[in-house]
Amino acid sequence: MTAKTAHSGVMLADSPTDAGANRVRAADRCGFGRFHLADRGLDGRDQWVMLGAMAGATERIRLGLVTNPFTRTPATTANALRTLRELTGGRAFVVLARGGERILAGGGAVAQRPIAAVRETLGAVRELCPGAETWVATKGPAMAQMALRHADGLLLSGIPHALLPQVTAELRSGMDRPVTIGLSVAYGGDDATVTRDGLIRVALELGNLRDEYREAAGIDAKLVEAVKRELFGGGTLDRAADLVPEELLAQFTLVAPRPELKTAIGRLRDHSGVDVVEISASAVFDDGGRLLAQEFDTTTQRTS
Template identity: 30%
Template structure:
């Protein structure tokens, strides 16, 4: 069976990123992705530049930015700068927006705004001229010979999945570790490309998955509770648009959606996180001993996923637990999954 790239998700907190990047590279992760949420964490592009200088192989990206808090021209210039400084190791994660917008009272970008932003970004990143408000614009400073930054769309619902499948090199699903949901998402993406006359295999597919690697299953489950509530919220909102949840999970999703409080985003000690049943979390996240995680990841790989983004414990989790979990996952799960370096799209 083919290998799977495993990336690590993290927060761009000043003073921590360089060491986190060195550790991720040493441990064999394919890349490091940093959140873009200006009210909760530092600037990801500043921290990615520091990570670029601290590493030599590690893929580097933002996961994820949006078309509202940053104009597409600003986003394209920022990630292309990281790409140039890192020797072509950058990836741009892009979505409609979540905490970066909700923390300042805004809603995710409408689908048409999001779709137009994808096309504009691709024009900039290819070095072309794009029409913006009646003006032809381009990144005139791009170095000659610089490879294109891959665009990676984070998606949950069918319309965003289809938009990303048609316009990006990568598509990463926000639906947890549920094989049934991920199989549905893959089918949705592949059908969208087939209907457009495009090869469905020309896109790299992946999934964001909450991960806590520890023998104590109950303890591991608690450590991902807050983080998993974020991704469960994505699935809950997408369920309104056709994501096929079971009746039991639909009830859980509705309760989560109705009671979600942005002020407690990603925290274990929050009402939305506490409301998630343990049984749901153990299916939705990868929380447990290495042998169990290895088996479950093999199942996800068998669906046709080529990439996994491991999202560690919640924002308020014990940092020592997060470090231990990441190290153990790297030492005991990555070798079985298959390590690989960042590949050009």
């Protein structure tokens, strides 16, 4: 199938179950097209269970999980997606990724032959859940080319924003069928105030940053190595975030005043050449589901 999507989506890494339910209900009311959770392994709650609870709390928004084929086997993921599709009346999707080193290590997993493993999971989904919407999240060209052949959507993240127009243009030049390109981005705050979530997101992106992107964006190699030591060498995520210079936020996150967030998402979408931008839920809603970004108080374009 071809992934149909509204122009804006919401993502949530982890939160208490009641806060997650409040936010997804609010996103549904505001007309967001998509809501996905990120699989944090043992660092967070079981996200398939949370999505099942969210299914009954929503009517239109599409629900999905970003996961990997190593901490969750291909058959397990395909079966969970099949179940969520039943609960949502078809509003379910899955985003498959290699899996970050921190997530894999927490689950005692190793990424062996990641492209083949993601491809195997796509095959398992097609077999158990025909017609289900599938995405691949990646920064790497080889995984991206596989996604263009076998998935409905390609979700980008961790690419410095200045490089995105070239990256997406190259991807589109290699398409021989319709594939939706999305961008996952955290909220970094405005010019006066940065967010902790934004610093954490940049730290995680630096930990998995491809060398060619680092060099092209002029990011200090010593900074990247210091962040990696904190992330993967026995340090903490908070200490890794403390190392992130605030000027890097604009390269990896969305920096804009909250009252102008919807407009800023549109500008980023147009600049980068993607079809959909997914923003962190905490940028738009508080834990109670109250709207923080007032531009979203009217309905945005919905999935048709």
